Amino acid sequence: MVERSLKNIAKKITDNKKVVIVGCGYAGKELYKYLKLMGKNISCFFDNNQGLKEKTYDGKEIFKPYKLEEDSLYIITIADSLIRKEILKQLLGLGISESQIEIYYMSRDNDFWSQLDSKYYGEELKQVYLEGFGWDLDIENPKTYNEKVCVDKVYDINQKKIQLTDKYLVKDWVKEKIGKKYVTKLYGVWDNAEEIDFEVLPNSFVLKTNHASGCNIVVKDKNTIDREKICKQLNDWLKIKYGFNFLELHYNYIEPKIICEEYLEGVADNIYDYNIYCFQGEPKYIWCIKGSHKPECKASFYDTEWNKLPFSYGYPEDEELAPKPKQLAEMLELSKILCEGFKHVRVDWYNMPDGRVLFGEMTFTTWGGTMKFVPDEYDKIWGDLI
DSSP: OOHHHHHHHHHHOOTTOEEEEEOOSHHHHHHHHHHHHTTOOOOEEEOSOTTOSOSEETTEEEEOOOOOOSSEEEEEOOSSHHHHHHHHHHHHHTTOOGGGEEEOOSSOOHHHHHHSOGGGHHHHHHHHHHHHHSSOOOSSSOOSHHHHHHHHHHHOOOHHHHHHHSTTHHHHHHHHHHOGGGSOOEEEEESSGGGOOGGGSOSSEEEEESSSSSOEEEESOGGGSOHHHHHHHHHHHHTOOTHHHHTOGGGGGSOOOEEEEOOOTTBTTTBOEEEEEEETTEEEEEEEEESTTSTTOEEEEEOTTOOBOSOEESSOBOOSOOOOOTTHHHHHHHHHHHTTTOSEEEEEEEEOTTSOEEEEEEESSGGGGOSOEESTHHHHHHHTTO
């Protein structure tokens, strides 16, 4: 349970107030148990699913939502953020005022961070770190790699980092630094999906947003796609404040756009990602990823001479020795140019079957500083490099 969310709710519950828990699922029942232990009285449950096997829980009746008397408190306990928003809309539509509604966050999701006062970021960041790693985060004097990433993602926000994290703006910067041949073809950029003219696009392409990670749609044959569905998905993604997913706040300053790029045959299927970790302006480690973004994804680290290294970070270790990329020297030299002036940045590349070297992205806060090294001693070794 997220302690701050519980404390905020407990403060709102007074003896003369009727309290309703909205949602009789796992989160609702756990909240009920917690409030009961605190001596707080719950009037009933609301749930739209009237097909529930149980019509009561611990003697409390389960009703379809309706408006009680004015001095009532409705606590939404739905975990799914989209359904949560629909429930909120439903309650407001019943004439219930927003001041009467509280949301219980059982986990620190995007909505939790977006509504949290920034003065509490440090406190919550420490708690997240303690829960994930088992020891305290020293914000004033971070030592490990993950500690430094965690601190930087909240407190080191600057215009250059914002520009280079933007998947659209970074293209012109890379062209200026190393040349346009290293940048994937751009077919279009739009502020909303309704502006896209699919007829002028090639048969295959990739649609993505510039301000988030994982918001990609691969189109291999545009004659087989549901354009309306794709447009809806893209517009939904545009509304996301991605920086609140893992508190990587520089993402929130990117102006959201939709971009369309060339489709790279075989990426994520049989082409490795080569992510080069750079420290103090020098390429140091190569993260060789097989099957990026797939459930079975594996990865290994290599030094700049392509010697396999005995640790992993986030992804399971790929025990097979990956083939040394033919353009490794070129990728390292280009990374050195792009990482100049940064204490730490990850520069991503594709080495295509036709020999092309293509830039992927610049990443300043890998995993948001939330994943463990195996063995964990490399967390400190990497931290010493920053």
